[in-house]
Amino acid sequence: MSSYLDFSIGLLTTKPDGASLANNLQNYIAHVFSESSEQDIHLKVRNRGLLGDATNVPVFSDTLHQALEGMTGYQRGSNHVSHIGMLIADSFEPAPNFFGLMFDEAFAPDSSDPWAWTPREGCAVFLDGIKKARPGSSWMEEAIFTAVHELGHVFNLQHNEAPSFMTQTAAKGPIPLNDALFTPIERRLLSCCSTSPFIWPGGSAFSDLGGMVDDPISASSANRPAVHLHIGASQDTFWAFEPVELDLRLTARNKRSTLIPDALDAGYSEFTIWIDQPNGERRKLRSPRHYCAPRGTLRLASGEHFERDISIFGQAGGYTFVNAGIHRVWCEFSYSPTRRVVSNMLELEVKSRAPTSKYWQDASTLLEEKHTAQLLYYRRLNPERRVRTERLQHFIEAYRRQPTTPMLHYALGRAFAQEALSLHRTGAAIRDARHHLKAAAKNGQLGDHRQHLAENVLRKLG
Ligand SMILES: [Zn+2]
Incomplete structure (x- = not known):
């Protein structure tokens, strides 16, 4: 065959x-x-x-x-x-x-x-x-x-x-x-392509070889890591369609400075986000892309840290969290061919559908719409997404006090800022970017890292 x-x-x-x-x-x-x-x-x-x-x-x-x-x-x-x-x-x-x-x-x-x-x-x-x-x-x-x-x-x-x-x-x-x-x-x-779904394109997820080869990383994990990896989440209780970010903080533990690959993203083979589902099944967050080489290296002096955030509510194919219940999430980072660090474990509660709640009805109708969801995930505008921004803005105004509202401001602000800082900059995009980033940064609800990021972008917008 x-x-x-x-x-x-x-x-x-x-x-x-x-x-x-x-x-x-x-x-x-x-x-x-x-x-x-x-x-x-x-x-x-x-x-x-x-x-x-x-x-x-x-x-x-x-x-x-x-x-x-x-x-x-x-x-x-x-x-x-x-x-x-x-x-x-x-x-x-x-x-x-x-x-x-x-x-x-x-x-x-x-x-x-x-x-x-x-x-x-x-x-x-x-x-x-x-x-x-x-x-x-x-x-x-x-x-x-x-x-x-x-x-x-x-x-x-x-x-x-x-x-x-x-x-x-x-x-x-x-x-x-x-x-x-x-x-x-x-x-x-x-040579197994015609007979194995683990090789045939479209078969298993990337890196799932169904045990056809040994995993080289798991064979060499006994070293004390030179870095410490701490994770947190922008919300720990949410509905599956709400935009939730995972916050990563990598800290050097050595006296000397440490060089690590700039690969803190599920798109790199060095970095894995693990999810234990309520039914006990364990899986990896599936990145929509796979990168072949780290962006570069990061040098961390002793005690210094590096921070970033990753959208975890979506993954390749659809929403990350399909079932309601407690999910345990943690990360693994192979920062050299023989060394890796494992983060703390988060418990995130995905809430059950709430069809009798007016907020749930409005939020799920709006945020589950494909282009709106992609706007929140990719934080970039295109013509289909741009026509959705107005409805999203009305929604935010109507539900100012909901825990997910600062994240909606943040995603909209980043999307408008991306356009405002590009070649196609318009006065309207700059105004909208400033409005949403300021609203997001207000009241300290974003977490330290996103707070700094929002302030940086605001400075760039002038
Ligand atoms: Zn490659």
């Missing part, structure tokens, strides 16, 4: 280099995957060229998901997809140095059914990040390597040491294409 898969390559850049990369990949990539899988994987490559009106916009994670769905069609609900895709873009706005990434299903709250999630459907390659790191003509070789690497993730391959295609060359330096290969274990996994 073998696996026939439609594989589309699409361009989100008008630069000629994007088209030459797509041409170079057309035969090469099908050959590599066929040869490395003992002819189990047959890619029917379709070079789709420039993807319509999706060009010349800044590329974010949700832009990629929309462009991918445009190529592969709507495949949600299928765990055996027939179509996968690769996007070639100039750069990834949130991290312009990235070479590429693999993405799971976007956060889309109309589907909280875990069986409706479609993981590992596509990936992206970013020309600017590659060219900056590999000047001259060597960028093309790195771009081809990156394309094979990202597609390897789509087949659920994890990072590996050189000279594998699964080496993180953005962090570890280039590998000439002539030396690059899939290791015997990777080849064995690829």
Whole structure:
């Protein structure tokens, strides 16, 4: 048995280099995957060229998901997809140095059914990040390597040491294409594609290999960590649709300063958010994207800390918390190949539906609406989300004292600020950003970290 898969390559850049990369990949990539899988994987490559009106916009994670769905069609609900895709873009706005990434299903709250999630459907390659790191003509070789690497993730391959295609060359330096290969274990996994949902795209979640290989991290966890990881939540009792943030604080424990990868996000393989559900089942928060190399490194002096927040109410496919009840949440951070730190554990209570409460009726109707929910999760505006802001503003005015209201102000303020600080800045966006961030920062309900962030953005807005 073998696996026939439609594989589309699409361009989100008008630069000629994007088209030459797509041409170079057309035969090469099908050959590599066929040869490395003992002819189990047959890619029917379709070079789709420039993807319509999706060009010349800044590329974010949700832009990629929309462009991918445009190529592969709507495949949600299928765990055996027939179509996968690769996007070639100039750069990834949130991290312009990235070479590429693999993405799971976007956060889309109309589907909280875990069986409706479609993981590992596509990936992206970013020309600017590659060219900056590999000047001259060597960028093309790195771009081809990156394309094979990202597609390897789509087949659920994890990072590996050189000279594998699964080496993180953005962090570890280039590998000439002539030396690059899939290791015997990777080849064995690829050759199971037609028979295993853990390899076939759309099958299991990324990094869930169903015990096909040992987990290398869990074998080496005995060291005393050099950092301390503390987590908190913006609310510990909430409904599943309310925007809840996880606050992380990483503190150095050593006398000397400590270098750690800047990878505190569920999109990095170094960082995992674990959730114990009320029924006892344990799972990982599923990031809508998978990054291949840390953004950089963080240097923490003794006693110094680093803070950030992560939206945890949504994940790839839909809402994170599906059932009411107590959820235990904690994080694990592998900050070096042999060392990791485990955070404290939070108990978060997801409230039951309350159909007799007027607030619940209004809140669930408004906040569960797909575009409104995406506005709160991605904190960015697009035309569909912009038309929803007015209703959200009325809702906030009507329910000023609800515990989730400061977070709604915060998300709206960040979304308007993102626009106000971009090329398309307008007076209205600046005014709305200031109004919501000020309202959010009032009364100290945001927590220290978000409070500082809100104040910083307000300063930038002038
Ligand atoms: Zn990778």
